[in-house]
Amino acid sequence: MFTGDLKAARQSLRASRWRTNFTMLGIIIGITSVVTVVSLGEGLKHQIVGQINQLGNDVLTVRPGKLLSKDGKAGNLNIYAFLAPSTLTMRDLESIQHSEVISKATPIEFITNSASGDNGEFDNLFVAGTTPDFADTLHQKIAYGAFFSEDEDNSGTAIIGSDVAGRMFGVLNPVGETIHIMGRDFTVHGVLAPTQGGLLSLAQADYNSSVFISTDDANKLTAGHTNILQILARIKPGVNINHADLTLNSIIARNHGGTHDFTVLKPDQLLGVTSQVLDTITRFVSAIAAISLIVGGIGIMNIMLVSVSERTREIGIRKAVGATNRQILRQFLTEGLVLTISGGIVGVIVSLILNLLLRLYSGWKPVVSIWVILLAVGVSVAAGLIFSLIPALKAARKDPITALRGE
Amino acid sequence: MALIELDEVSKVYGFGDATTLALDEVALSVGKGEFVAVMGPSGSGKSTLMNVIGLLDKPTHGNYKLGGQPAAQLKPNEQAKLRRDKIGFVFQFYNLLPNLSVLENVSLPLAYKGMTPVRRAKRASDILELVGMRDREYFFPTQLSGGQAQRAAIARALVNKPSILIADEPTGNLDSHDSKVVMEVLAEIHRQGNTILMVTHNPELTRFANRVIYMYDGMIVGDERTAIGQMARGARRTYFNRRRRTDEEIAAGVSALLKDVPGKEVTAKAKRRKSTGRKRGLRAKATRSRR
Numbered sequence: 001m002f003t004g005d006l007k008a009a010r011q012s013l014r015a016s017r018w019r020t021n022f023t024m025l026g027i028i029i030g031i032t033s034v035v036t037v038v039s040l041g042e043g044l045k046h047q048i049v050g051q052i053n054q055l056g057n058d059v060l061t062v063r064p065g066k067l068l069s070k071d072g073k074a075g076n077l078n079i080y081a082f083l084a085p086s087t088l089t090m091r092d093l094e095s096i097q098h099s100e101v102i103s104k105a106t107p108i109e110f111i112t113n114s115a116s117g118d119n120g121e122f123d124n125l126f127v128a129g130t131t132p133d134f135a136d137t138l139h140q141k142i143a144y145g146a147f148f149s150e151d152e153d154n155s156g157t158a159i160i161g162s163d164v165a166g167r168m169f170g171v172l173n174p175v176g177e178t179i180h181i182m183g184r185d186f187t188v189h190g191v192l193a194p195t196q197g198g199l200l201s202l203a204q205a206d207y208n209s210s211v212f213i214s215t216d217d218a219n220k221l222t223a224g225h226t227n228i229l230q231i232l233a234r235i236k237p238g239v240n241i242n243h244a245d246l247t248l249n250s251i252i253a254r255n256h257g258g259t260h261d262f263t264v265l266k267p268d269q270l271l272g273v274t275s276q277v278l279d280t281i282t283r284f285v286s287a288i289a290a291i292s293l294i295v296g297g298i299g300i301m302n303i304m305l306v307s308v309s310e311r312t313r314e315i316g317i318r319k320a321v322g323a324t325n326r327q328i329l330r331q332f333l334t335e336g337l338v339l340t341i342s343g344g345i346v347g348v349i350v351s352l353i354l355n356l357l358l359r360l361y362s363g364w365k366p367v368v369s370i371w372v373i374l375l376a377v378g379v380s381v382a383a384g385l386i387f388s389l390i391p392a393l394k395a396a397r398k399d400p401i402t403a404l405r406g407e
Numbered sequence: 408m409a410l411i412e413l414d415e416v417s418k419v420y421g422f423g424d425a426t427t428l429a430l431d432e433v434a435l436s437v438g439k440g441e442f443v444a445v446m447g448p449s450g451s452g453k454s455t456l457m458n459v460i461g462l463l464d465k466p467t468h469g470n471y472k473l474g475g476q477p478a479a480q481l482k483p484n485e486q487a488k489l490r491r492d493k494i495g496f497v498f499q500f501y502n503l504l505p506n507l508s509v510l511e512n513v514s515l516p517l518a519y520k521g522m523t524p525v526r527r528a529k530r531a532s533d534i535l536e537l538v539g540m541r542d543r544e545y546f547f548p549t550q551l552s553g554g555q556a557q558r559a560a561i562a563r564a565l566v567n568k569p570s571i572l573i574a575d576e577p578t579g580n581l582d583s584h585d586s587k588v589v590m591e592v593l594a595e596i597h598r599q600g601n602t603i604l605m606v607t608h609n610p611e612l613t614r615f616a617n618r619v620i621y622m623y624d625g626m627i628v629g630d631e632r633t634a635i636g637q638m639a640r641g642a643r644r645t646y647f648n649r650r651r652r653t654d655e656e657i658a659a660g661v662s663a664l665l666k667d668v669p670g671k672e673v674t675a676k677a678k679r680r681k682s683t684g685r686k687r688g689l690r691a692k693a694t695r696s697r698r
Contacts, residue, residue: 004518011506317502320463321516321563322491324484400490401463404502 005334012311013338023303024343026296027383031347031376033289036354038375039366041282046367048274057267058241059137060248062096062231064088067263087261088228088252090215095251096233101244105233106133109218109226115181115211117168125164126210127181129218129226137234140207145175145190154214157189163208165191179211182221186213241266293379296343297387304336304391315395316403329396336388337381344380348373410570410602411437411460416469416479418455418625429455430466431625437604437618439570442597442635444613445606446642447622453606454575456622460604461494461573462486474570491516495564497574501556503548503563509535510544513563520567534562538592554585561592565601572596574605578612590615594635610642 013020064086088107096105108130114123132148134140140147143162148154158179165174165188177188195207218226235244248264256262308315315328323331355366418430429452437443445453458464459471462478471479478489496502503512510531517527535541538558548556557577564572574593578586586609594615597603605616613619619639621629633639 004524015506313502314504317504318515318519319487320461320490320496320502322487322519322567324487324519326484327519401458404463404498 005331006338008331009335009338012307012335016307019303019307020339023300024339024346026299027293027340027343027380028296028347028350030289030293030296030383031344031380032351032354033292034286034379035348035351035368035372035376036366037285037289038282038372039351039355039368040358040364041278041285042369042372043364043366045275045278047365048278049271053267058235058237059267060233060235060241060244061265061270062088062092062233062248062252063263063265064228064230064261065263066261067265086227086229087256088231089255090228092252092255092262093228093231095255096231096248099247099251101236101239101247102233103236104133104137105231106131106137107215107231108134108229109215110229111213111218111221111226112182115164115168115179117164117174117177117179119168119170122164122168124209126206128210128212128229129215130212131215134212134232137232140195141193143191143193144173145188147190148212148214154189155217156186157214158186159190159192159212160188161192161206161208161210162194163206164211181211181213184217184221186217293383297340297383300336300339300383301387301390304332304388305394307335308332308391308395311395312398312403313406315398316400316406319398319400320404325396328398329392332392332395333385333388336392337384340380340384340387341377344377347380348376351376409436410439410474411435411604412470412472412475413460414470414472416459416466416471418452418459418464419467428625430459432469433625433627435620435627437571437602439602440597440600441618442593442603442616443605444616444619444639444642445604445622446608446610446613446619447628451622452625453622455625457573457575457604457606460571461496462490463496491519492567493570495561495567495569495572497557497560497564497572497577499576499579501548501553501560501580503556503560505548508545508547509540509551509559512548512559513566515563516567531562531566534566535559537565537595538562539588552585553581554588557581557585557589558592561589561596565596570602572601572603574603576606576608578607578609586612610638613639613642 065080090107093105093107096102108128110126110128112127113125114121115125115127116122130148132150132154135142135147142159144165145159147159148157158181160168160174160179162172165172168174168179169177169188173191174188175190179186179188192207192210213221215226233244233248235241245264245266249260252262252264253260318328318331352368355368358364358366413433413435415432415434416430417428417432420427420429431452433452433456435456445456447453455464459466459479460473462473462481466479469479470477473489473493478486481489490496503509504515507515510528513535514522514527514531517530518524522530532541532544535544538561540555540558540562543551543555543559546555548559551559557580561572561574561577564574572593577593578589581589590612593603593605597615603616605612607613613633614636616639617633617635619629619631619633619642620627621631621641629641631639631641
């Protein structure tokens with residue numbers, strides 16, 4: 001009987017093709033937006049996870065401000081900590097470097113977001129000052145040229161990320177070219193190997209679109225007012241990460257007169273902080289996208305109501321030949337379900353295409369997980385049941401004789 | 408034991424000043440194998456009687472037993488099952504579903520019974536053979552002539568082997584040739600032992616029946632048994648005296664008479680005058696516009 005319902009649903013939906021397609025469009029848009037938003041969020045999370053994994057399991061990140069509440073859980077993120085000027089100093093860096101639990105440590109001093117090269121000015125860069133230890137601390141590979149060196153004078157040179165090389169100079173290897181930062185010229189000394197970059201990462205910068213200069217040059221550019229965004233510290237092999245965490249905490253607190261106006265983040269905490277921010281944003285945007293799904297569902301309900309009153313006579317005939325209320329109910333529910341499920345499937349396909357296009361033509365790297373697809377299909381089934389229930393009940397409860405008269 | 412037993416069945420429509428008494432304490436008993444023709448002017452309650460017997464409508468008062476079982480006060484779903492298994496309907500305007508092929512239309516009651524598609528297609532096919540519509544199985548209702556559509560509708564009514572076939576003016580929308588074909592099908596079904604209730608305005612059709620009931624203002628005013636092949640005497644009277652009106656009838660209301668037998672006769676004549684070649688197209692158009 002169920003296959004019969006399906007067939008009947010297909011037939012009657014095909015009979016009013018335009019109406020069916022436009023009704024489905026509402027669901028398609030809803031499902032597409034939900035799936036796309038969720039997979040964009042998922043993609044960002046993947047990128048950040050990748051970045052943090054690349055950072056390594058034995059790198060501690062020291063950030064200015066008290067990011068986490070007392071219990072140390074990532075769940076209680078203190079957003080104001082991001083807004084304050086840096087509380088970290090070069091003295092903190094030295095103390096960390098001299099600690100017996102740390103092998104290498106390097107600062108990241110944010111300077112500006114714009115620089116210019118052959119292809120004009122770019123203002124979505126991460127221009128930062130750092131020390132020669134950066135490459136060793138992060139095990140960062142160099143594609144062309146070389147990183148800063150302890151033995152040479154690094155002033156006037158810059159190391160750029162792979163994206164910057166492509167965008168600013170249009171070549172893979174722009175070593176020797178000139179880059180302008182805040183009115184000064186720097187010679188490109190090296191190009192970083194591509195990393196798993198992130199678009200939106202509160203904890204980590206995207207090194208692919210970074211320009212690094214030496215800390216001395218950074219000091220000159222900012223007249224000594226450099227802002228240490230973070231200090232990355234690699235733990236000595238064999239040292240327990242929690243022990244290292246506590247040690248760093250006490251060292252820096254001593255420098256700061258006992259004040260804990262900084263945060264030492266272990267890799268998993270880093271992940272927690274970023275994914276929590278990301279989850280919040282994804283949830284918020286998904287909620288907005290879900291509204292379009294609800295609107296689509298209400299569209300279905302309206303069309304089904306129209307269809308039920310248009311097909312009053314059909315309902316009457318079906319009842320006259322012996323259809324029970326339940327059978328009529330099932331017929332219209334099936335119709336609603338066919339409508340929403342096919343809308344859901346088309347929506348998933350459209351969002352897959354959209355994701356592919358995003359991957360090809362933008363920096364976004366959405367990830368469609370099987371769960372998102374299952375969620376979309378589940379939501380369309382639910383929408384089909386919920387929004388065609390009222391019309392279907394209306395159809396089922398029609399009095400046979402009045403329905404036959406077409407009233 | 409009679410197949411259909413109505414005991415003081417009344418049906419009231421509306422309320423207050425607008426109350427209409429469609430059936431007025433009707434008592435009727437129909438046995439198995441009878442072919443009952445129901446006659447009477449429009450608004451005399453013929454269709455209401457058919458709908459009550461066919462369980463499409465509930466009587467306001469009185470008892471109705473179908474096959475010895477009380478049927479009028481059953482729950483909607485039980486009535487639906489009785490309609491499916493015991494009653495076959497043939498309507499004036501065929502009432503075939505336009506989206507379904509003839510075969511699908513005919514097998515619809517079987518589908519609601521839960522029969523497998525293969526079995527119901529075979530059964531529907533057999534019944535279509537019986538009404539001479541086997542070669543039109545995969546046509547859609549709009550592609551059929553009136554007579555063919557009505558024969559398909561009869562096949563649908565018969566497909567569940569019902570105890571009663573209820574036909575509400577089955578030839579009301581057909582020309583004389585199609586009427587004849589349809590009536591012959593009904594006569595054949597009757598010969599096979601089926602019970603038929605047929606509403607008609609055409610006295611000629613009483614020749615097919617072996618009992619004629621006359622209705623007026625919701626009451627049964629005449630009940631006559633006739634031999635098959637003979638026109639009922641009461642029907643003959645309305646047939647020959649149709650242009651004369653008694654004082655009573657005039658007092659009963661002009662509106663009822665306007666829709667009476669003579670009017671029907673005029674349209675039938677008008678149809679006959681049209682050329683047979685154009686007729687089909689015109690009818691198809693009329694059918695479409697009704698939908």
